[in-house]
Amino acid sequence: METKSIMIVGVGGQGSLLASRIIGNVLLSQGYDVKVSEVHGMSQRGGSVVTYVKYGEKVYSPIVEKGEADIIISFEMLETARALPYLKKGGKMITSVQQIDPMPVITGTAEYPDNLVEKLKSAGADVTAVDALTLAEQAGTAKASNVVLMGVLASKMDFPEEVWQNALEQCVPPKFLELNKKAFALGRNV
């Protein structure tokens, strides 16, 4: 099979590392060759954060470039818009509608663009927009919005439910497992 590419974007501290580990775990259990590329260091401090997950029979490059992503998962609207050029023709976007102002908006030198979901759709993107933050708070903590989005992702991929549950069990510390399973289910049923 042709190598598939998933891109996870968000703001440093939103939990993209856990999301990438869950996806990586699922894909590896299905017998694929997998590569996951993370960003550490300077970029983690509240900046744009990008993680790549690639899978197939044999994966070479760990990175995803413009026009290559089959699926883009985003934790934040502005980052979704920034990631659009990476979407492959016919690819899917799953985004939280959460908005976090970047420093140029905070300091007033730039404006946060409005109606981004509509704009992305009219640019031809297949967008699923989810209020992941509210769903995560329903599950028990705002921090679980990454796992809500994993639930949404699961509904768009053809892997059995138990594979995702196993991945959650292996990637999430036991004391947060129930909470995260709830968040996952809320995303799964969007």
Add this chain to the structure above:
Amino acid sequence: MKKLMLGNEAFARGLYEAGCKVVSSYPGTPSTEITEEVAKYNEVYAEWAPNEKVALEVALGASIAGARSFCGMKHVGLNVAADPLYTASYSGVNAGLVIAVADDQGMHSSQNEQDSRHHAIASKVPMLEPSDSAECKDFVKLAFEISENFDTPVIVRMSTRVAHSQSVVAAEDRQELELKEYIKTPQKYVMMPAYAKGRHVFVEERTNKLTEYAETSPLNRVEISENAEFGVITNGAAYQYTKEALGDKASVLKIGMVNPMPVKLIQDFAAKYEKIYIIEELDGIIEQHCRNIGVNNVQGKEIFGYIGEIPQSVIAEKILGEKKEFVSLDENIPVRPPVMCAGCPHRGLFYCLKKLGVTVSGDIGCYTLGAAAPLNAMDTTICMGASISGLHGFNKARGAESEHKSVAVIGDSTFMHSGMTGLVNIAYNNSNSTVIILDNSITGMTGHQQNPTTGKNLKGDPAAAVNLEELCKAIGIKRVQVVDPYHLAETEKAIKEELAADEASVIISRRPCALLKYVKHNPPFAVDSEKCVGCKACMKLGCPAISVKDKKAVIDHTQCVGCGICQEQCKFNAIK
């Protein structure tokens, strides 16, 4: 069992499996996790040293004592450790000594983009370069064998992409090794001229033998494609990009041993094709080697340049003329640069420096973000420790005019790394300089590593803690005061006092990093929109939790940790 591992984690697994016993490193992105991961194995002694020079000397000492040893660092760290490296090349080893150096093509988290292969060439030390996690593990094990067989330290060159990408690795068992016998051999280990002359002869002979080894080593691999019309010679992460972009359109010679490189292997490969592309990131070292050995049908740097990464899109476009289609929004999308976290103790200090309009000699760490808007409170950042020594030079050049309005800022870990010696220079050479140590009780930017000031070692066990106040006094600084940067007025007063003083002084701005697990946060603050007049005084702090909506300040309760500096800043009592 097969498992996804970061390149750094696989590297650590390789150290473990190879029977490595002693590890000493200094953290630096993207190398840090190698040492953090290997510290999880109880069979391995692992420590953070105050800097890379110390770390490499520790590892060399352990090697001479008969234990397989390791030292890890980022590319600029090898500059600090260059002194022991160049002579360890002469002394050679007893048990194997492996050094990891992680380059940062694309400068994801570094102050320069130097190519560490130059150090390997200049020190005449062999260098291996893996291109994925499985190779990280295999190459480390091979590196120990090469080290012992050829009596040399071996460098394994990592890169951001190899270090921080996960790929599939099969873990194997550890090879438990006895300590090698230590035999006193001054001709080998006492590098004074009489003995070093003999060892230089040995080093040159060793390089010849290593070049022979490179001809047939499994580290260098030819992958012939029947359909290929041209060949590619490549190394490291660029190998993966090459395979992705070109598939079976190219035959590939993958160089896994980047120093010394084979001769005949390259000549034979290049003779098969009319055209050979050299795809190597940063400098043209393989390309130059090709020309040196009479292989001239190569093209590399003239196509790909010297800057940044060479991902698959660039290779596909430059060689095949193919470009991927994509769409983008016709919209200005504001950039999102990294910022100091909400509650970061550095914020209050930098706000005061900005307010006072002082010249700030900066250093390497999270606080380098003080250079960004809206604080803009940094004038220079060069390398570890340069804030203090650079300020001294600045003040010697400009005299009193500068002394009373310039400071150096340096973190606790960076101060221990190489700031102390600069402070000794200030005391010894009598400069009226003001140094601010930003003591957040951790090495922050690289992801929370312990250091000699924190009272804990790499394994998290209690350790001796350097007392910064007493240390500065012992160095000869009489004026030392400690402030809490969450209190703006107190901090500003201290800076004014020390700038006005007519002798050298140190301010320790002390408050643990807000991200540390043991730090208890206050409840988040909120803005009383009745009282907020929209003056935006709070916005000058550059806190990511504060924004303005409908001309009133708003605090994001999910980010705010209740540090309270915005409350101190608000003249209208609107923040509660």
